[in-house]
Amino acid sequence: MSEQCNHDCSSCSADCSERTAESFLKKPHEKSDIKKVIAVVSGKGGVGKSLVTGLASVIASRCEYKTAILDADVTGPSIPKMFGVGGQVAANEEGIFPAESATGIKMVSTNLILENPTDPVVWRGPVIGGVVEQFWTDVMWGDVDYMFVDMPPGTGDVPLTVFQSLPVDGIIIVTTPQDLVSMIVEKAVKMAELMNIPVLGVIENMSYIQCPDCGKKISVFGESNLEAIADKHGLDILGRLPIDPKLTALCDAGQIERFEGNWLEKVAEMLLKMLPEK
Numbered sequence: 001m002s003e004q005c006n007h008d009c010s011s012c013s014a015d016c017s018e019r020t021a022e023s024f025l026k027k028p029h030e031k032s033d034i035k036k037v038i039a040v041v042s043g044k045g046g047v048g049k050s051l052v053t054g055l056a057s058v059i060a061s062r063c064e065y066k067t068a069i070l071d072a073d074v075t076g077p078s079i080p081k082m083f084g085v086g087g088q089v090a091a092n093e094e095g096i097f098p099a100e101s102a103t104g105i106k107m108v109s110t111n112l113i114l115e116n117p118t119d120p121v122v123w124r125g126p127v128i129g130g131v132v133e134q135f136w137t138d139v140m141w142g143d144v145d146y147m148f149v150d151m152p153p154g155t156g157d158v159p160l161t162v163f164q165s166l167p168v169d170g171i172i173i174v175t176t177p178q179d180l181v182s183m184i185v186e187k188a189v190k191m192a193e194l195m196n197i198p199v200l201g202v203i204e205n206m207s208y209i210q211c212p213d214c215g216k217k218i219s220v221f222g223e224s225n226l227e228a229i230a231d232k233h234g235l236d237i238l239g240r241l242p243i244d245p246k247l248t249a250l251c252d253a254g255q256i257e258r259f260e261g262n263w264l265e266k267v268a269e270m271l272l273k274m275l276p277e278k
């Protein structure tokens with residue numbers, strides 16, 4: 001403990017015995033009142049984490065929750081495009097105003113900060129972590145029931161910063177049916193355990209394709225071993241998403257809010273249980 005200790009670990013860099021994981025938590029902006037924070041993670045890139053973040057947010061919004069997305073995938077932000085949100089977010093001397101989608105989902109993303117959204121983000125880990133923290137501390141989010149955090153892929157430096165700085169209530173793990181991915185799911189589960197954050201469940205993306213003529217489901221990547229992994233770790237399976245060209249088209253057109261499909265009904269049930277009062 002330093003001699004001038006004021007017991008506010010967030011303003012002190014000393015690594016003393018008084019410091020707890022909680023003390024790394026950053027305070028949100030005073031104009032933010034965020035009830036629940038759910039992080040969407042994947043052990044590796046390209047499994048559809050952003051798509052699941054988008055769909056879960058649309059479901060929360062359809063359940064009439066005030067919904068927001070913090071796009072923590074700073075180097076590969078895809079949320080604004082999926083929602084057809086563009087331009088730069090506004091700011092004043094007090095802070096940053098989040099952008100809003102057509103149905104009123106609030107969001108902040110690096111792509112809404114950069115002058116040109118096709119500029120690559122070539123920042124080092126600590127800078128990226130700092131940007132995510134600022135999305136939490138400097139954005140005037142207002143009243144939010146559910147905030148979904150689209151995490152950077154993997155279990156590295158930036159996810160660690162996010163888990164330490166934001167009061168994450170639970171995580172959703174996104175996976176695909178390949179065998180390699182099951183190992184990666186275990187990494188995500190173990191990271192959540194280390195951080196003491198509950199795993200709300202797992203969603204398998206690209207689970208199958210459905211024949212448009214006969215309705216048969218074809219497991220393109222082979223049979224999934226999701227049940228075995230879920231059993232091993234006591235995880236709920238929150239849904240399985242097909243590979244659906246309509247979803248791709250909606251994402252590309254910025255129309256994700258129009259998706260139809262009941263693949264993630266269990267997500268709605270979970271949200272209604274976590275926050276019965278709106």
Ligand SMILES: Nc1ncnc2c1ncn2[C@@H]1O[C@H](COP(=O)(O)OP(=O)(O)OP(=O)(O)O)[C@@H](O)[C@H]1O
Nearest residue numbers: 045046047048049050051153242243244247248251
């Ligand atoms: N089940 C699916 N059906 C159809 N298209 C899909 C599906 N999953 C993902 N896609 C398409 O792939 C694109 C990339 O997915 P997404 O951005 O969600 O991956 P990601 O895991 O977030 O990637 P990264 O981790 O690299 O950021 C989506 O915009 C969508 O067009």
